[in-house]
Amino acid sequence: MTALLEATDVRKSYGDTLALDGVSLRVDAGEFVSIIGPNGAGKTTLVNVLTGLTPPSSGRVRFKGTDVAGVGPARLARLGMARSFQLVTIFPALSVADTLAVAALSRLRRSTRPFAALSRDADVRAAVDEVAALFGLHDKLERAARTLPQGDKKLLDVASAFALRPDVILMDEPTSGVSTADKTTIMQTLVHAAQRMGVRAIVQVEHDMDIVFGYSDRIVALHQGRVLADATPDAIRADADVVRAVLGIATTQGRTQPGRA
């Protein structure tokens, strides 16, 4: 079976910094993959390369069996790959409804219609309502994005990515800046939304080891631009060396807890 998303020997250098040093990664349909690693490990760079935002210095990225080098984020999004950002990325002056409508229109291939009346598009309206309800944003549809509390901004960023109904969604720290209790709620929301939206695979960057071990089918540990481990949570727990290496590195930042069995 061809992988949904596959990176082969990807390198990315910024001047002297080698942010990615020969990373290979495979994501299959039905998988929930977590990318972990300390600050500066290259997690965001990897997500950016996979989603076409950053061209790799060398190496290949294939999505649904075709090489997507140079395709760019906009076309990749239309091909079925969505992402959210580490730092909250919203349209400050647009309402929640309009933000979600941008994604819905894109999925319906209607983004460039110049003379259709947006306010009378029932398909878009329905799509917006559905996603807003899934993410608990339905009573804030007319609020400008910039007036939302920080947590809702983050949710809106993620919700708009889901509104594309992508095959794969890549989320760069979807629960960052949120308490552990809230993290679990958000993760439930994401998993539920993925089922409802027909998302076939989730890739997330996450620091919280409870979340990582609790939800992932597979964990990819990055360190200094290299893949240190790529295995199921059980396999990683079983291998004392990997646990030490992965969790040791992951906890050196002092802001995460090692996973408990």
Place this chain on the structure above:
Amino acid sequence: MIVRALGLIAGAALVLLPLAGVPYTTTLLLPAFGYAVALLGLNLLFGSTGLLSFGHALFIALGGYTAAALTGRFGVRSLELVLLAAALVAALVAVPIGLLCVRYVKIYFGMLTLAFGMLFYSFLYKFYALTGGDEGMRVLRPMLLGRPLEHLDTVAYLTGPFYYYALGVLVVAALVMRRLVGSPFGLSLRSIRENAAKAESLGIGVRRCRLAAFVVAAVFGAIGGVLLVVPTGLADPLLAYWTHSGNLVFMLLLGGFDHFLGPVLGALVFILLQDSVMSLTSYWRFVFGAILAVIVIFFPRGLMGLLDARRAAAS
């Protein structure tokens, strides 16, 4: 509510003005219609897409010279044909220029558009054989809806049929623009203005949308340009000069760029203000500069923002 009421009153005043027997005021307003059309386009670029062009007068000049060439050189006197041709020429010129300009944003976009405006100005100025150099080209009185109207003297023509024609073009342009702004395309433009990287990640073709906005703005600019040169009977290089582009930006800020009718208000007020201030003092540029500073500092949403305070609170 207030805006709608005031809009109705203003609209009625504009329709009735030619009947009031004040030909001076009536002809005074003609350029406001041309500017308003051009500004509707410029505002799609700035208000919606977030790209501020400092060279938009290029397209006004393009419209003006198309009108001059067609009426004066090629004997095409139908204003409908002239408008159509100006729109086509503007679109053809805007595509290559836009392809270059929309690769850049913010000040770089502005500077590049300024540069193209200056290039076109020099072209008009230097290629005497083609453009008449600094003397410009004459624009002959066009037929309106197939009617020559030769029995009318110039003032009667301008304050009668042409006034309503220009007003009609403005109304159509405003309706078209309202449609565009309220369309999926309009929302795509706003999303690009707010956050291009995010828009791109949601599948919006950022450059293509920016280019489309640029071309639409150019077409509106050229149509406005045609309306501007008919009353003066002349297309000259100053139409493309950078101060003219600057005036357009001034009118836009004056009227307010976050309401789609802001540009229309800006054009009308600018023209009336220019007339009254110029007749009072020769330091009118100084006065205008001060007004611009006050608007930018205290009323960033322009006059439309003042009238439409309710929306200001909401957004």
